[in-house]
Amino acid sequence: MNLNIEQVLALAPDSNAASAGRKLGVAASWKGLARTERALWGECQGSALYRVCVDPDTMASTCSCPSRKFPCKHALGLMLLAASSLGAFATGTAPPAWVLEWVERRAATAERKKEKEAEPAKAPDPAEQAKRAERRRQRVVKGIEGLELWMGDLIRQGLAQVEDRPAAFWEAQAARLVDAQAPGLASKVRRLGRYVGNHPQWPARLLGELGRIALLTHAFRRIDQLPPPLQADVRQLIGWSLPHEEVLASGEAVQDAWLVAGQSLFDEERFRVQRNWLVGTHTGRVALFLQFAAGTAAFPENMMPGTVFDAELVYRPSAFPQRALLRTDPAKARTPRAWSERLPGFDRTESFRIWYAEALALQPWLERTFACLRGVTPIRTGTACIVRDAEGGSLPLARADAWTLFALSGGEPIDLAAEWNGEALTPVAVVSAGEYHVIPAGAEDEEDA
Incomplete structure (x- = not known):
């Protein structure tokens, strides 16, 4: 150990x-x-x-x-x-x-x-599968029609009128989408209420999110015209879940020594969710491994930040593959090894921006991704905080009170592991002087909105 x-x-x-x-x-x-x-x-x-x-x-x-x-x-x-x-x-x-x-x-x-x-799996009846799929598609289409009318009313009446709306206003529309078997859209509608009043520019943020939802509903109406990887993204965002067995059987498999570069925890309805960001130390591939647990129950896999393990990951189909499953072999134990080297990642913030722009062009609904930035220095500028690379390029941090990050840096360059939501970085770990340090949960949380 x-x-x-x-x-x-x-x-x-x-x-x-x-x-x-x-x-x-x-x-x-x-x-x-x-x-x-x-x-x-x-x-x-x-x-x-x-x-x-x-x-x-x-x-x-x-x-x-x-x-x-x-x-x-x-x-x-x-x-x-x-x-x-x-x-x-x-x-x-x-x-x-x-x-x-x-x-x-x-x-x-x-x-x-x-x-x-x-054991061989029992083959499903193709005809019955096709009937169920068509019934669900029709229900989703009706749900989308109602959602588009609801969003149109919001725009016509003006976003200012939603400021006094109770949580039940958003929940009612989300419930209709659940009934229409579109739980992914329902989750997005619930989150809309968090934007209201939580930021000086909340109307612009709310409008932007409504635009992304509208883009998603329009994409679903034309899903047959999209490339297959983007079709998979649209279906997943609407609420279709792909069985693990199907992912493992047909997804892209990558064997590597995977570094658990960062980890974050959050609550989602009745479950605790663990986001594990893995980076292939040979391939440089980034993978998001999600785990769910009820209450204080253990997560299925012990993912320890700052360790590396040999395994085969299988990516879910996507225009920009991120989420992956772990192909487990019960006969082989995954033995984690402590990591004390530099993080594999970007030496310039501009390189990361270009990489992210290319990812967003492939998958326009990308909510977050992972950033490993090497040799950056945390700096406080007025009321905000940034990290700056050796060439002067910078990226903003999600919070201005990033004291844990400053303490670990001591004013010197560090390797930073962080989540990126398109606007700011939320640090989750630091490698400084050859040592991996977890940034405690809640220390540099991003804003709710």
Whole structure:
């Protein structure tokens, strides 16, 4: 296990679990500490004696405590202790029965998953598929007709009249789109309400977003005239979801050593969503790997910022492919390795601007992408903050109180990993003096609008 403390803390489901885990990350809190190549374990005294075991390859963990958080504070504490003081774990000790049982159960689960994936899928009835697709298309068309009338009324009446509208005004139209089986459009309509009053130029922002929605509805009406990759984008943005199996079977596959260059968390209705931005260290390809979890449940994959792992990613069809799936092999464990080199990315901000302009020309509804900028210096200019490259080119930061970024920079050039929404950068990580640092969630959040 070669992860640092920041990378372990990135696994915490919330700040309270991270804080409690820190307190338990000392040898005095544990007894029976030991490790093998397949597991590290120990017992922690709380209101009871809790048994904790961690897989050092995948960072999966188990604990006998009743916590519903995953990983719990005890598992985090054990991982933090391993990250800071691996020598506290005895070697050459035979694993106790409860450790062996957990390791063998995980191996059996992986084997069953492998067998299930090898089973041939039942072929669907093409005729019935075509009927369902046509029924949905007709419902979506009717929903779009209603949406276009609604947007036309907004423009005719003037955007100033929406300032006093309650949230129910936007939700009612979104609900109609859900009924029309266009959940992607419904989500966009819900977000429209966030623009109102949240920025000095909110009418212009709202008008721009209405224009992008109108472009999307017009594109759907002419979808047969679009190139196949752009057709896939339009369908996905309207609300069609492509089954994972279909993506894995027909998507573009790229094998590489993938750096988890940045990560961000946000809530979406009933779920927590984790955005993982991966960069191929050989190909330079950028990939967005999304994960969803309800409540404080664990995400399916342990993606630790600042680590690199060997894997094959499969990109979803798109005119500008970003989102990708991980092709997993249950027989092979993904072993993350700590990253201490420079970020693969752009040395000039102008190069990034050109790259982004080309991406936007291919996919005009691109909401965000990822930027790895090398050798940039954070600078405060009046009430705003920017990052400037060695040639004087610059890009704005989403917030003016980017103190974490300034502290990590110390006035010197850094490698910056950030999300770009077309207007400003939201930093998620920094590589400075050969060390990878996660910028804590919420430290440099972009504005809601």
